[in-house]
Amino acid sequence: MTVHAPMTAARPTVSLVDVASYLPENRVPTEYFTQFSRSDRMAKNVMFRSPKYRHHVARDETAVDMVERAVAPLIDRHGADTISNVDVLLTHTQLPDNPVLGCGPEVARRLGLRPDWVIDVHNGGCASFVHMMALARTILQSSDATTALVATTQNSAGQVFTQSEIRGLAHASVPGDGCGVGLLTKSDDAPILGIECRTYPEFGGDMTFEGVPVSDRKYWEPGLGQVCVGFTESKITKVFARGNRLVPEVALAVCDRIGVQSAEVDTFVTNQPNRLFLRNWREAMQLTPEQHPDTFDECGNLFGAGIPVTLDTANRDGRIGNGSLVVLAGFAHAGDFAGAAAVRWGAGPTP
Structure with missing residues (x-):
């Protein structure tokens, strides 16, 4: 007797159909940091050679504000209905405005979404956009969801790296702020x-977020010093x-x-x-x-x-x-x- 293996349905194709981004209005030249720079051996390290410019978030600008502004071009190109019908919303925020929760639910409220999936993805770091593409593709291929919005926000440059004890450090001038978003659909339009x-x-414990000067104070505890990478x-x-x-x-x-x-x-x-x-x-x-x-x-x-x-x-x-x-x-x-x-x-x- 011949036994035939059950046929496995092909997984649907998922496409990255569009991207958009937002940069804060405040464009900061390197000269802002040179006035505070200290004599520091690490300043000579190639890892910390300054860019000419970087953008800094305003003090009252939230991660949700940045995502909303980054998504605006997607709405212009694809229509408000396409965005409001997003099934999957994934967000990554470098510096959460509220340490207890991510910005996903508020982004959904601000954009008028009612997604089945809202996930705030904290890991992935500088590769978080790819990480969220992988998660979104998996969800779209294994569920009835058809559209995903992924958003990654960097908002620590203007908030952390301009602190009075931090802005003179060698690496303070390197980061900038901005937000990028991607729209993914079940389609063959731009296949992943x-x-x-x-x-x-x-390597999981090799990056730290610590006080300057270094102390054993946890970042939320009262005391002297400012926190930085x-x-x-x-x-x-x-x-x-x-x-x-x-x-x-x-x-x-x-x-x-x-x-x-x-x-x-x-x-x-x-x-x-x-x-x-x-x-x-x-x-x-x-x-x-x-x-x-x-x-x-x-x-x-x-x-x-x-x-x-x-x-x-x-x-x-x-x-x-x-x-x-x-x-x-x-x-x-x-x-x-x-x-x-x-x-x-x-x-x-x-x-």
Whole structure:
């Protein structure tokens, strides 16, 4: 007797059909920080070479405000009904305005959504856009949901890195603020061809959020000092080595997954930590500067928002033609997560 294995239904295709972004109005030159700079050995480290500009959130500007402003172009292009009918809402906020909850429910209220899924994704860091694409695709492929909105917000530059005890540190001038959003649908319009996400738990405790001056005070406890991301020279060396390796590693893995060589990639969009990482990643992929959009000197390190803001900027500049193979890649924190996604682009601006 012949036994036939049950047929497995093909999973539906999910597309990244559009991206949009928002940068705060306050455009800050490097000179703002040089007036406060201190003599610091780490200031000479290539990890902390300043961008020319970065944008800072206003004091009363919330993560929800930023998401709403980033989504506005999507509403203009796709209509209010498309956005209001979103089934899945995923958000990542670098510095939650309320430490008890994320901004997802308020974003839904502000945009007039009633999604079946609202998830505030705290991990993923500088690769959070890819991480949320992977989550959204999984939900869309395994449920009745048809549309997802993903939003990643970096809002710590103007709030944390301008504090009086922090703004003179070597790394204070590197971050910038911004928000990037993506619209995903069950469709063949701009198919996600493959995604590679990897977690490295052995590096999970290597990034700290600590007081300056360093103390054992928890960040919510009263006392002297201001909190910031902690760096030491030994940590910088480790993070630099990991970052150099991890981003090309996941990008090449996703290329292998879809059966292409890195030279076949038309546009390579990464997070934007510093100029040296950008150069090294581009060279590892054997791509030209024209194939690797760079927003560092205008925006600084946008952390999780770096990928969608850079992608949207390049798209609006007419640098990504429909049908292009686009690979997105980044690594998070001190190297505890890295992700890459390949998309057959279909969101080119309308002539």
